[in-house]
Amino acid sequence: MSGMVIGIIIVAILVVAIVLMYNGLVKARTYTQESWSQINVQLKRRNDLIPNLVNTVKGYATHEKETLSKVVELRNQLVDQTKVAEPSTVQRQAAMQTSNQLSDTLKSIFALSENYPDLKANQEFNKLMEELTNTENKIAYSRQLYNSSVASYNIKLQSFPSNLVAGIGGFKAVDYLQVPEEETAAPKVSFDK
DSSP: HHHHHHHHHHHHHHHHHHHHHHHHHHHHHHHHHHHHHHHHHHHHHHHHHHHHHHHHHHHTTTGGGGHHHHHHHHHHHHHHHHOOOSSOHHHHHHHHHHHHHHHHHHHHHHHHHHHOHHHHHHHHHHHHHHHHHHHHHHHHHHHHHHHHHHHHHHHHHSSSTHHHHHOOOOOTOOOOOOOHHHHSOOOOOOOOO
């Protein structure tokens, strides 16, 4: 009888361990999804600020229509890309690539203020620039949080014995958000005139 009790205890311990590992994987996957959601929140915030910025700049920089059109085009593209509830890795990477292009284009709008002193003095423009800069920083932080969540999740997927539970449970690895290659290149500084 004691052998039977020991067998039941061993089976109970195994069941509890499997349940704990499964729940840990679910929790890690949920954190990954939640951190992607935080990126989407910040992208939406930026997308909501852009029309106000464009309208403010339009009044001052009428011959900069190409830059303004590019911002609106990228914004609309990003809105479409972030509507997907459970995006694939490819969809996430595409959204981040569009986001990077939008960030670069916004920098050129910020630079316009140097050419238009009246725009630079406009309180609404300055407020929008500050909010967009803060949002860009939040997007960068959210990307870091996402990659940290992905790392924790993927570690659980690859670690023994949770990798066995992950295989049975159908958990799949998630890719990190990548930094565009052009942003990893060392800047060239020259003091030549």
